[in-house]
Amino acid sequence: MNDLTLTANIPDADDFYAELIAAHDGLTKAESDALNARLVLILANHIGDRAVLRRALAAARNPGKE
Amino acid sequence: MRAVRGGGPVNKIFEIPLYPYARNADQDAAMPAHHRVAVVGAGPIGLGMAIDLAMRGVEVVVLDDNDRVSFGSRAVCYAKRPLEILDRLGCGQPMVDKGVEWNLGKVFFDTRQIYDFNLLPEGGHERPAFINLQQYYFEEYLVDRLRALQAEGAPIDLRGGSKVVDVENGNERATLTIDTPDGPYRITADWVVACDGAASPTRRMLGLDFIGKVFEDNFLIADVIMQADFPTERWFWFDPPFNRGQSALLHKQPDNVWRIDFQIGWDIDREAELKPENIDRRLRAMLGQDIRYELEWSSIYTFQCRRMERFHEGRVIFAGDAAHQVSPFGARGANSGLQDTDNLAWKLALILDGKAPESLLDSYDTERIHGADENIRNSTRSTDFITPKSDISRIFRDAVLDLAEAYDFARPLVNSGRLSLPCIYDGSPLNTPDALPDGPARSRPGAPCPDAPLGNGYLLRRLGGGFTLLTIDAEAPESVAADGMVATRIALSKGEDASGALAERYLGAASAAIYLIRPDQHVAARWPAYDAAAVQAAIRRAIGKE
Numbered sequence: 001m002n003d004l005t006l007t008a009n010i011p012d013a014d015d016f017y018a019e020l021i022a023a024h025d026g027l028t029k030a031e032s033d034a035l036n037a038r039l040v041l042i043l044a045n046h047i048g049d050r051a052v053l054r055r056a057l058a059a060a061r062n063p064g065k066e
Numbered sequence: 067m068r069a070v071r072g073g074g075p076v077n078k079i080f081e082i083p084l085y086p087y088a089r090n091a092d093q094d095a096a097m098p099a100h101h102r103v104a105v106v107g108a109g110p111i112g113l114g115m116a117i118d119l120a121m122r123g124v125e126v127v128v129l130d131d132n133d134r135v136s137f138g139s140r141a142v143c144y145a146k147r148p149l150e151i152l153d154r155l156g157c158g159q160p161m162v163d164k165g166v167e168w169n170l171g172k173v174f175f176d177t178r179q180i181y182d183f184n185l186l187p188e189g190g191h192e193r194p195a196f197i198n199l200q201q202y203y204f205e206e207y208l209v210d211r212l213r214a215l216q217a218e219g220a221p222i223d224l225r226g227g228s229k230v231v232d233v234e235n236g237n238e239r240a241t242l243t244i245d246t247p248d249g250p251y252r253i254t255a256d257w258v259v260a261c262d263g264a265a266s267p268t269r270r271m272l273g274l275d276f277i278g279k280v281f282e283d284n285f286l287i288a289d290v291i292m293q294a295d296f297p298t299e300r301w302f303w304f305d306p307p308f309n310r311g312q313s314a315l316l317h318k319q320p321d322n323v324w325r326i327d328f329q330i331g332w333d334i335d336r337e338a339e340l341k342p343e344n345i346d347r348r349l350r351a352m353l354g355q356d357i358r359y360e361l362e363w364s365s366i367y368t369f370q371c372r373r374m375e376r377f378h379e380g381r382v383i384f385a386g387d388a389a390h391q392v393s394p395f396g397a398r399g400a401n402s403g404l405q406d407t408d409n410l411a412w413k414l415a416l417i418l419d420g421k422a423p424e425s426l427l428d429s430y431d432t433e434r435i436h437g438a439d440e441n442i443r444n445s446t447r448s449t450d451f452i453t454p455k456s457d458i459s460r461i462f463r464d465a466v467l468d469l470a471e472a473y474d475f476a477r478p479l480v481n482s483g484r485l486s487l488p489c490i491y492d493g494s495p496l497n498t499p500d501a502l503p504d505g506p507a508r509s510r511p512g513a514p515c516p517d518a519p520l521g522n523g524y525l526l527r528r529l530g531g532g533f534t535l536l537t538i539d540a541e542a543p544e545s546v547a548a549d550g551m552v553a554t555r556i557a558l559s560k561g562e563d564a565s566g567a568l569a570e571r572y573l574g575a576a577s578a579a580i581y582l583i584r585p586d587q588h589v590a591a592r593w594p595a596y597d598a599a600a601v602q603a604a605i606r607r608a609i610g611k612e
Contacts, residue, residue, distance in 0.1 A: 006473040013478040017462075018447055024458045032458040064472030 004055040078362075080202040083133040084209050087227025093251045101127050102418055104242055104255035106230050106268050109136065110201065111386030111403035112261035113208035117155050118411035120215050120222035121531065124418055127253070128212075129244060133226030135205035138363035139289050142198050142317065142325055143397035147488040147514060148404040149193040150526055154587070157211040158193070161204060165197030166318050171300040173470070173480060177307060180471035182299075185485070190567035191517040192524040196485065198319050200289075201400070233258065233271045235380040257414060258382045261403070264370075266388035274379060278372020278442065281393065282332040283453050286366050288345050290324050292359035302482040304452070304467055308351035313452050313482070316352075323362055326352070329453065336366050369393045371446045373438045377406075377431045385410060390438035395448035395483035398441040405488060406434050412531070412585035416609055421550050426610035429496050437489040444484045451481035488514045491588060498582070498591035498604040504575040505592055515587045518567040520558070525568065528556055529587050533605060536581040538572055540595055548602035551609055553582060584608055 010016050024032045044053055058066035085108065092099040103119055105112045108130035119126045144161065152158035172182045187195035215222055231250065232243035240258045243250055260268035269276075301316040303309070312329035319325055328348055330339060338344060345364055350357060373390035377383065386403030410430050416422035454460035469476035491497065491512035500510050508516060518525045529536075533553035535546055539560055546553045563569055573579055582591040582604045591604035606612045 006475050008475045008478050010475075010478075014444070014447055014481065014484065017451075017466075017479050017481070021450065021456075021459050021462060024456065027458070029457060036458075059473070063469055 004052050004059065006059065078202075079206050080135050080137050083226065084135060084206070085130070085224045085226035086133045087225070087247055089246075089248060090223070090225065092253055093246070093248060095251075098241060098252040098254050100239070101125060101253055101255045103127075103257045103259060103414065104129060104240075104253065105259045105261055106130075106242075107260070107262035107388070108132070108205075108209075108224060108226075109261060109263060109386070110141065110204050110208065110400050111388075111407060112259070113205060113212060114151070114155065114404050115259050115261055115385060115407040115411060116222055116224070117157075117208065117211055117215065118407055119415060120212075120220040121155065122411060122415035123221070124415050125221035127223040127225060127255075129225050129228045129230055129242070131227065131229035131245075135202040135209070137202075138287075138365060139200040139202065139319060139323065139325060141201045141204070141397075141400035142319055143401075143485075144197050144199055144204070145397060145401045145486045146187075146191065146193045146195055147486075148401045149197070150517065150587070151404050151408045153193070153527065154408075154529075154531055155211065156214075157207050160207045160210070161199055162193065162197060164203055164207075164320050165199040166298055166320055167194045167197055168298050168300060168318070169195065170297070171302065173467075173482065174301065174303040174306060175464075175467040175471070176305055178471065180467060181477055181480075183477070190519050190565050192526065193517070196397070198317060198325075200319055200323065203320070204400070230262075230268065233268055233382065235272060235382050237380065240381040256381065256418060259407075259410070259414075260382060260384045260388045261386050261407075262388050264387040264391050266384070268382065269374070269384065269388055272379060272382060274374060276370075276372045276391075277375060278370060278391075279446075280370045280372075281368065281449055281453070283449075284330050284332060284334055284336075284339075284366050284368050285394075286328045286330050286339055286345070286348070287364060288326045288328075288349060288361060289319070289363040290326060290349065290359040291322055291362050292324060292357060293322060294324065294353075294357075296324075304463075304482075306352075308348070314352065315482075328352075330366075334366075339366060340364055367394075371442045371449070373435065373442065377434055378427055383410065383414075383427070383430070385434075389434070390442065392441045392445040393449045394445075395452065396441075396445050396485055397483070398445055398486045401486040402437055402441050405437060406430075408586045409434055413610075416551075422609040423611065429494060429610060433491045433494050433496075436491060436494075440489045441486070448481045448483045490514070496584070496590060496608045496610065498600075498607055500592065501600070502576055502579055502592040502594055504594075505579060506571060506574040509572055509581070509589055509592070511589050511591055513589050515581075515583055515589060516571045518563070518571050519565050520568065521562055525558075526587060529583060530554075531585050533585060533590075533608070534581075534583040535601065536572075536579075536583055537596070538568065538579045538581075540578040540580050542580060542596040542601075543598075546598065546601050546605070548605040549609070549611060551605050553601070553605055582608065 102125040105128045116128045169185045229245045234241040303314040315327035317325040385406040392398045466479045497511035535553040535555045590608040
């Protein structure tokens, strides 16, 4: 299983987005950057599939041209 | 301003006094005249409230300091549920006939169209998901309906040029002082319903406050009349070249009127922004240098997302913007206000009839505060997406927009307004616990009844304005009474459900069902089979007696 999911997959997406933004409440720019980096690493570990992660990196780097 | 409509030059409807001040007998009475209900404000919510009450036989007087419909288009987007409520009030059809239906939207980011969407409204409903209609037409059709009711002898009075300048809230009644061109007079009323808008003078006179937040932003609305070949779609721009760092919206209304909305930021010179030459510069940058148009109306607004702690205090009840305000994203202002009056009118009529305890009003607070909080939550989130409040919020917003162009998954995260849906009164004290667990979740107790085709007509048209016992392939008596309340049966079967929508929306996996439906067409209770004691208990519960 090494397909990267790029169709909608988050239930109650608005709730998630609000929680994501709220996680940054009160942080400085540097603290927010650090939070994002930790979050990427945590999610990457959860995925745990090198092929999927490689595709995700490509999709983020050049959306639509991975 | 003159405009051409219907072949000849006529005045704009919002320039015509539809209910000019006229002297009434109350002004010559030795003692303040008494009324059952006084509605303050003849906007969409006040008129809806008064019509609903009058149709229930409740004597009502509507007071407004103005004498004509709203100036400018203002609220322009009306959703399915309010249209269904207007059908019950007998004036949905002219709104839908005049309104512009739309289902398609396009989203732009910078110079690119990043995607388009279709609301794909579910089939099998009489009314569309949305129509666009100027608020002045909406109010005009409500006034027409009020006049028709008056002609039939309904106890409803609309008084223009009548400004409520003092409210005395008592235990048994309220006393209003009304200023007129002939000087002030006083009336008393069993109940006052304040539908006097966001700045509600009634709320201020009673010293009641709001909780919530003000958003530091301004929006410039321009309504322009133009022959344009844009399709009937909602176009929304994030950060376009013609309004850098801000948003913009284009939406069609009837009579070739186009609503254009520019976000313009907090620190502005209002007077300068409203100068026609400045609006003209913005419009040409957006639509092209050679457009031809006539400016019908322009306005700058800022907004707040907040509500009152309680929606009634003594003998004064608040509805619509007077009770709660939201950002305009998602069309939740007028739409939720009509759901307030839909919820309130039958309860107030029963209380005045002595059929329900005054404590039934507490359920108006519970249910409509639930609705207001849902609307405030949704519209606040849209606002935060459209105008990010921090650098990191803007970074995520722009990332979502960048990804949405290439990937389906990011599109549900794009939030330029979550369009208004009626709220489900989960947890309401008027609900009887769900006894049809195999039934669809969408029609559980507390939910507004979904429409469905029935023969040549539609289900909601058959419900009327009282309690209904809807049976689907189930036996029950033709009516059930409890504590002086009567629920009238409507017997349906799968045989008349050619489309299958009735079964899908009311049966789910069940083979038969009985629904107790409230006068506002929300589900109070449901069962797999008839049980007289259970139905009677549910009726008592739905009128606040259990």
